[in-house]
Amino acid sequence: MTSNQRGFSLIEVMIAMCLVGVGALGLVKMQTFIEQRSDYAYSSIQALGLAEAKLEWFRTRGANSADSSMIVADFDADIIDGSELRDPYFLTWTVPAVTMDGNVKTVVVNVSWSDRLGQSQNLSLTTQISRFSEFD
DSSP: OOOOOOSOOHHHHHHHHHHHHHHHHHHHHHHHHHHHHHHHHHHHHHHHHHHHHHHHHHHTTTSOTTTOSSOOOOTTTTSSOEEEEETTEEEEEEEEEEETTTTEEEEEEEEEEEOTTSOEEEEEEEEEEESSOTTO
């Protein structure tokens, strides 16, 4: 008597379950990586915006404060080293060099923060500011 049973054996089902499990673990790891990269991208964009805003404020020097609704920077008094906390970001700016007979200052703005894993991240922008204003 011959058996004509059709279907899957227990071993075939277990092999299929193992393959599905390994694939699912790979997807979970990829999802975690994508979330970390997304978090870093979001934080970096926020930090870049803060650094650019600080540099733009330095560039307001020479504007007429009587005509402006915001406080404008003074080349001699305001473009100096400093820091500011904008939770969770910490901004520091340094003015390491005055060049060209005191008419140009180099400004370095650094923004640092801790990511969701507690690792320190930072972003830095550098520019030069002239005493001579485009507003004059």
